[in-house]
Amino acid sequence: MKTAVFWGCRILTGQFAYEMSVREVLPKLGIKLVDLRESVCCGDPIKSVNDFTANYLGARILALANLTGLDNLLVPCNRCHFTISEAKNVISTSAKTGQKIKDLLKEEDLEYNPNIKIWHTIDLLHDLVGLARIKKAVAKPLKGLKVATHIGCQIIRYSDLGRVDDAENPRKLDELIEALGAETIDYAEKLDCCGSALMYSHPDSAFSLAGSKLKAVQNLAVDGLVVSCPDCQLMFDVKQKDAGTTVGAKLNVPVVYYTQLLGLALGIDERKLGLRLNQSPVDQIMTKILV
Amino acid sequence: MSLVDLMTMAKPNLESREKILAKLRGRELVNCFQCIKCTSGCTALKLLELKPHEIIKLVNLGFVDELPSSDIIWTCVTCLKCVQRCPQKASPYHVIMALRNLAVEREAKVPEGYLKAVSQILETGLAETAQKVVTGEMETVDRVCLKLPKIISPKEGFQAVFMKTMEEK
Numbered sequence: 001m002k003t004a005v006f007w008g009c010r011i012l013t014g015q016f017a018y019e020m021s022v023r024e025v026l027p028k029l030g031i032k033l034v035d036l037r038e039s040v041c042c043g044d045p046i047k048s049v050n051d052f053t054a055n056y057l058g059a060r061i062l063a064l065a066n067l068t069g070l071d072n073l074l075v076p077c078n079r080c081h082f083t084i085s086e087a088k089n090v091i092s093t094s095a096k097t098g099q100k101i102k103d104l105l106k107e108e109d110l111e112y113n114p115n116i117k118i119w120h121t122i123d124l125l126h127d128l129v130g131l132a133r134i135k136k137a138v139a140k141p142l143k144g145l146k147v148a149t150h151i152g153c154q155i156i157r158y159s160d161l162g163r164v165d166d167a168e169n170p171r172k173l174d175e176l177i178e179a180l181g182a183e184t185i186d187y188a189e190k191l192d193c194c195g196s197a198l199m200y201s202h203p204d205s206a207f208s209l210a211g212s213k214l215k216a217v218q219n220l221a222v223d224g225l226v227v228s229c230p231d232c233q234l235m236f237d238v239k240q241k242d243a244g245t246t247v248g249a250k251l252n253v254p255v256v257y258y259t260q261l262l263g264l265a266l267g268i269d270e271r272k273l274g275l276r277l278n279q280s281p282v283d284q285i286m287t288k289i290l291v
Numbered sequence: 292m293s294l295v296d297l298m299t300m301a302k303p304n305l306e307s308r309e310k311i312l313a314k315l316r317g318r319e320l321v322n323c324f325q326c327i328k329c330t331s332g333c334t335a336l337k338l339l340e341l342k343p344h345e346i347i348k349l350v351n352l353g354f355v356d357e358l359p360s361s362d363i364i365w366t367c368v369t370c371l372k373c374v375q376r377c378p379q380k381a382s383p384y385h386v387i388m389a390l391r392n393l394a395v396e397r398e399a400k401v402p403e404g405y406l407k408a409v410s411q412i413l414e415t416g417l418a419e420t421a422q423k424v425v426t427g428e429m430e431t432v433d434r435v436c437l438k439l440p441k442i443i444s445p446k447e448g449f450q451a452v453f454m455k456t457m458e459e460k
Contacts, residue, residue, distance in 0.1 A: 009417040010419060012421070013417060016424060016439060019439060020439065037446075038444060039442045039444070041408075041416065045404070045408035045418050048391040049391070049392065049405050049408075049409055050457055051314055053456040053457050057412075082371075093316065097316075104456060107448065108446070108449060153369070153372075157371035157375040158371050158382075159375060167375045193368050197368045200402045200403075200404030201365040201366070202339065202366060208338060209338065209368070277424050
């Protein structure tokens with residue numbers, strides 16, 4: 001099956017490991033990716049500046065996806081996934097705003113297509129590829145590995161919009177990890193936010209949120225934290241030292257993307273999965289898996 | 292309405308209130324019965340003392356003028372828990388976003404990052420600039436050496452239409 005893919009700013013400009021691992025694992029599971037014509041912002045930071053512009057940019061991504069002629073669009077970033085889903089919702093519920101957006105798209109020779117289904121990495125793998133197919137493809141089961149999961153906020157809320165998983169008890173990421181032979185753990189802070197949205201206005205508070213969650217995960221004595229959003233990865237992996245300083249803790253938590261873990265289980269070389277780009281001590285996970 | 296805040300002598304501004312309500316596209320703000328589910332689950336409450344139920348009440352009563360210039364509207368972490376849990380579909384998150392939009396419109400104090408994102412998108416199409424990443428082996432890498440596809444900027448007509456959308460209030 002073919003699907004269009006929209007990466008978003010954060011992945012394209014710095015979170016290369018997510019892009020590399022998605023590009024590696026999906027074709028191995030029968031999903032071919034088709035990039036959009038151009039790389040543009042989904043509108044997320046503009047939601048705070050001008051709601052209409054943000055919805056225009058979100059709708060514009062669906063119009064770019066329409067150019068590929070495909071009915072499915074993969075959006076691996078949680079924030080982009082929310083922004084584009086909300087733009088789609090605004091167009092379908094508010095005729096006036098919807099028409100204005102469609103008219104402006106025409107000025108760019110673009111056409112909005114309401115029938116494109118928006119996927120995230122998590123539901124694409126869980127619902128479309130399916131756990132059975134993933135289990136079958138596993139070449140190196142991750143036996144003995146125990147991890148905590150962080151699904152993020154914006155792909156599970158708010159349910160009226162149609163989200164990837166349950167808002168209060170998300171299980172899909174856990175099930176995807178269990179399909180690789182690893183174990184997951186439930187913990188009180190599972191739904192706590194990474195804080196990335198505060199990086200523009202209150203960076204210290206952002207670090208404090210990330211640090212508190214990482215501290216909690218460290219106390220669980222698990223092998224690492226698994227995420228599926230480039231913003232969460234930025235906070236927990238790249239900014240782990242700042243987060244630790246802010247909460248007064250020496251943090252040492254390996255943080256990986258689910259697609260990196262999946263890639264390892266499929267037997268893909270770690271270099272192709274961008275594991276050396278992670279800033280947290282992921283070698284701890286590697287050692288555990290290789291034993 | 293003959294309502295006056297006796298502490299500050301502030302009067303409700305119904306015009307600003309209407310502006311916020313228009314942005315909410317039918318979300319039932321007036322149905323809020325102050326159950327405080329939003330505030331009790333708010334991520335920013337613990338750290339930055341954001342109290343979404345108070346913001347909803349103020350907007351409902353029309354005391355809107357101080358909010359756009361207040362720092363409190365920039366403390367929301369956009370975790371969306373309040374939208375999810377509100378039994379009355381009042382959605383504090385959307386009210387806060389509408390207030391942020393109003394702050395920009397009134398040229399109140401807006402965190403620089405947001406305005407930078409606007410100029411960045413105008414310039415390159417993306418809200419972030421491409422970075423180099425240092426690996427665990429102290430090697431500096433970018434998209435080119437990782438053999439990732441080139442970033443392609445939007446076509447020419449984009450900027451003009453983007454500016455047009457920014458004029459929508």
